[in-house]
Amino acid sequence: MLTTIIESLRTRFPQSVLEVNEFRGETTVRVRKDDIVPVCTFLRDDPAASFDYCSDVCGADAYTPEERFQVIYNLYSMTHRHRIRLKVSVDESHPHCPSVTAVWPGAEWPERETYDMFGVVFDGHPDLRRMYMPEDFAYHPLRKDFPMMGIPDSIPLPRK
Amino acid sequence: MNIDQAMEIRQQKILAALENKNTSVHFDDALDNEMVLNMGPQHPATHGVLRLLIKLDGETVVACVPELGYLHRGYEKLAENMSYHEYIPHTDRLDYLSPLMNNTAYVLAVEKLVGIEAPKRAQYIRTIISELARISSHLVGIGALAMDVGALTVFTWTFTERERLYDIFELLTGARFTTSFTRIGGLAHDMTPEVAAAISAFLDTFPAKFHECISMLNTNRIFVERLEGVGVITREKAIALGLGGPNIRGTGVEHDIRRSEPYLVYPELDFAVPVSTGGDSLSRYYVRVNEVKESVKIVRQCLEKIPAGPVHANEPKKVLPRKERVYTKMEELIHDFMLVNFGVNPPVGEVYHAVEGSKGELGFYIQSRGEGHPWRLKIRSPSFMNLQSTPHLIEGGMISDIVAVLGSLDPVMGEADK
Amino acid sequence: MGLEHAFGDSALTTTIDSAINWCRKNSVWPMPLGISCCGIEMMAFAMPKFDVARFGSEVFRFSPRQSDLLLVAGTTTYKMATVVRKIYDQMPDPKWVIAMGACTSSGGMYRTYSVVQGIDQFLPVDVYVAGCPPRPDNLLHALMMIQEKIQRGESRSTPMTVAAERLEQQQLLQIQGVNN
Numbered sequence: 178m179l180t181t182i183i184e185s186l187r188t189r190f191p192q193s194v195l196e197v198n199e200f201r202g203e204t205t206v207r208v209r210k211d212d213i214v215p216v217c218t219f220l221r222d223d224p225a226a227s228f229d230y231c232s233d234v235c236g237a238d239a240y241t242p243e244e245r246f247q248v249i250y251n252l253y254s255m256t257h258r259h260r261i262r263l264k265v266s267v268d269e270s271h272p273h274c275p276s277v278t279a280v281w282p283g284a285e286w287p288e289r290e291t292y293d294m295f296g297v298v299f300d301g302h303p304d305l306r307r308m309y310m311p312e313d314f315a316y317h318p319l320r321k322d323f324p325m326m327g328i329p330d331s332i333p334l335p336r337k
Numbered sequence: 338m339n340i341d342q343a344m345e346i347r348q349q350k351i352l353a354a355l356e357n358k359n360t361s362v363h364f365d366d367a368l369d370n371e372m373v374l375n376m377g378p379q380h381p382a383t384h385g386v387l388r389l390l391i392k393l394d395g396e397t398v399v400a401c402v403p404e405l406g407y408l409h410r411g412y413e414k415l416a417e418n419m420s421y422h423e424y425i426p427h428t429d430r431l432d433y434l435s436p437l438m439n440n441t442a443y444v445l446a447v448e449k450l451v452g453i454e455a456p457k458r459a460q461y462i463r464t465i466i467s468e469l470a471r472i473s474s475h476l477v478g479i480g481a482l483a484m485d486v487g488a489l490t491v492f493t494w495t496f497t498e499r500e501r502l503y504d505i506f507e508l509l510t511g512a513r514f515t516t517s518f519t520r521i522g523g524l525a526h527d528m529t530p531e532v533a534a535a536i537s538a539f540l541d542t543f544p545a546k547f548h549e550c551i552s553m554l555n556t557n558r559i560f561v562e563r564l565e566g567v568g569v570i571t572r573e574k575a576i577a578l579g580l581g582g583p584n585i586r587g588t589g590v591e592h593d594i595r596r597s598e599p600y601l602v603y604p605e606l607d608f609a610v611p612v613s614t615g616g617d618s619l620s621r622y623y624v625r626v627n628e629v630k631e632s633v634k635i636v637r638q639c640l641e642k643i644p645a646g647p648v649h650a651n652e653p654k655k656v657l658p659r660k661e662r663v664y665t666k667m668e669e670l671i672h673d674f675m676l677v678n679f680g681v682n683p684p685v686g687e688v689y690h691a692v693e694g695s696k697g698e699l700g701f702y703i704q705s706r707g708e709g710h711p712w713r714l715k716i717r718s719p720s721f722m723n724l725q726s727t728p729h730l731i732e733g734g735m736i737s738d739i740v741a742v743l744g745s746l747d748p749v750m751g752e753a754d755k
Numbered sequence: 756m757g758l759e760h761a762f763g764d765s766a767l768t769t770t771i772d773s774a775i776n777w778c779r780k781n782s783v784w785p786m787p788l789g790i791s792c793c794g795i796e797m798m799a800f801a802m803p804k805f806d807v808a809r810f811g812s813e814v815f816r817f818s819p820r821q822s823d824l825l826l827v828a829g830t831t832t833y834k835m836a837t838v839v840r841k842i843y844d845q846m847p848d849p850k851w852v853i854a855m856g857a858c859t860s861s862g863g864m865y866r867t868y869s870v871v872q873g874i875d876q877f878l879p880v881d882v883y884v885a886g887c888p889p890r891p892d893n894l895l896h897a898l899m900m901i902q903e904k905i906q907r908g909e910s911r912s913t914p915m916t917v918a919a920e921r922l923e924q925q926q927l928l929q930i931q932g933v934n935n
Binding site: 200201203205229230231232233235237238249251255258260262281282283284285286287290294304306307308309310311312313318319321323325332333334335336 | 347406411576688
Binding site for chain 2: 817
């Protein structure tokens with residue numbers, strides 16, 4: 178089932194599917210960053226795929242010279258009951274990624290969380306604020322170069 | 338930056354978000370204008386530290402902006418800095434209404450990554466504890482919902498039943514609340530016959546007691562009328578927003594991971610997936626009530642079918658050995674040393690495993706680089722996605738309905754804020 | 756702790772004060788600040804099995820202005836700290852604070868960027884309760900310790916006697932004098 182979806186994805190977007198991985202029965206498709214919105218729209222609307230449920234959007238810090246940030250989309254189909262994972266790479270110098278909130282409104286908060294934790298800016302997001310940390314916080318805590326205990330005095334405490 | 342400036346920045350951004358929702362905020366004349374109401378983070382009906390900024394026109398909610406993060410504890414950063422085994426106690430405190438469920442969900446994800454499977458008996462016990470956790474979570478969910486709309490008695494009754502479950506957990510795991518019972522490839526220890534007897538004794542009396550609790554509510558006109566038609570969400574919108582658990586089944590979607598992607602021993606069990614089609618708060622409540630009944634059925638079947646045998650997988654390099662053998666056997670001592678100091682070391686790869694938690698799809702996405710600790714661990718928490726729907730459910734309704742809607746969503750801030 | 760302010764330290768006021776303290780200790784109104792997991796055990800502490808009503812503290816006030824015991828139950832993050840402090844400031848004197856659980860007392864298992872490593876960094880705490888989360892029995896014990904403190908007339912929020920208050924004022928004047 179998933180192989181036919183990937184085939185149709187390859188024929189439809191020959192430039193954007195970069196790599197397909199299989200591990201423990203789960204399929205991960207690396208997609209070019211600029212094409213993520215058309216790919217997602219296709220995956221949602223294609224009747225064979227119909228990934229109508231955006232289970233999760235999250236970021237990761239690869240922290241290698243070639244690649245810095247990843248944005249990962251875990252998708253699920255209510256009708257066919259299968260899963261797929263999409264992955265895009267985001268540069269450190271220009272941490273921008275197109276937002277998929279137009280495809281799945283449910284991606285709004287996970288994208289905000291990714292912005293908060295990694296500093297990846299989602300272009301086209303309706304309300305890109307920090308999800309968890311206070312607005313005056315200047316760092317992105319899940320980056321690998323952020324220390325576990327944080328930066329001292331970066332968040333003010335009330336006076337005793 | 339001092340604290341006053343910081344607070345001002347935080348307020349401005351939130352108010353700006355409220356303004357973006359096609360509303361305007363004026364503070365000149367309170368009677369002439371719409372009013373901004375701040376609800377939480379300390380509010381008895383927000384189930385923890387959720388904060389809602391609400392804009393009111395009279396008593397009608399015009400706009401609502403939820404503000405999270407008051408309980409952000411940095412779980413995902415913690416996971417990157419500790420071994421797979423060390424992280425199990427942290428999963429207790431995610432959805433703190435059903436710690437055993439989180440333990441199970443996490444170890445299932447790690448086992449998928451490592452490529453091992455727990456023995457049949459361990460899987461049965463995991464199913465039993467998951468369902469008992471679901472019952473205990475729904476008991477608080479139902480009781481708190483009743484308390485939010487003004488019926489305190491039911492909460493004391495459901496909590497009394499929960500206390501009996503606590504006693505069982507204490508007998509089984511040694512702790513009444515934060516259990517940390519599962520291990521990678523098995524369980525902390527086997528279930529003794531006393532525990533099985535205690536569970537069946539509980540199951541014998543529980544349905545009647547539970548019936549007493551819900552018959553207090555189902556026939557209560559105030560309760561029903563405060564929930565009926567309140568916080569309605571359509572089936573399509575619920576799927577698009579990523580709702581889960583009883584909240585999506587309350588809109589008529591028959592989505593249950595126990596059925597659609599079976600894990601543990603659920604394929605061998607006979608149970609129904611309760612669905613209600615109303616999409617309102619009352620439907621969500623009914624789904625929870627029926628789920629508790631189904632869980633009772635599941636635990637009964639498990640207790641009948643549970644086989645004898647070991648509760649640890651025979652994978653010495655992956656599964657922590659029993660303590661008494663560590664102290665007496667050389668091999669086990671070496672394995673224990675290696676596992677504790679260097680970890681499980683799963684192969685390079687990434688997995689996502691989801692279970693049907695008491696609030697919805699509870700998933701763990703793990704990226705491994707072959708080290709003893711995860712490179713990246715993402716918790717897909719159901720409460721986070723459920724809370725995303727609050728503006729859609731609340732806007733256009735009355736201010737007094739907010740507590741009913743929040744109670745029927747049953748969010749737990751521990752996992753929503755991570 | 757109350758009457759001496761008006762009438763000075765005398766045998767009459769201290770006797771009346773101890774009577775007032777006796778009343779006060781048996782009707783502590785807690786402000787339950789259930790932030791996380793400890794909040795559930797705090798609920799258990801109020802529910803029938805452990806039944807805090809035996810100690811006269813069943814009146815859980817969700818408004819800080821009507822309560823005299825702040826029960827901080829759960830992990831306090833930096834974002835929440837300002838809120839906790841604001842609630843504490845809104846409570847009328849005399850007031851007491853219980854730090855329930857390891858996270859509240861010391862940060863506990865969360866040595867991370869977002870968690871305050873102990874609420875005593877911004878609040879005066881009267882009783883710390885160990886455990887993650889503490890059992891409701893532990894919390895009952897903490898409440899009894901608070902009651903003993905009240906009977907002794909101790910509170911960390913207000914000076915205990917007129918003499919102590921005068922001393923504090925003198926010290927304050929001295930500091931101001933140095934600054935001027």
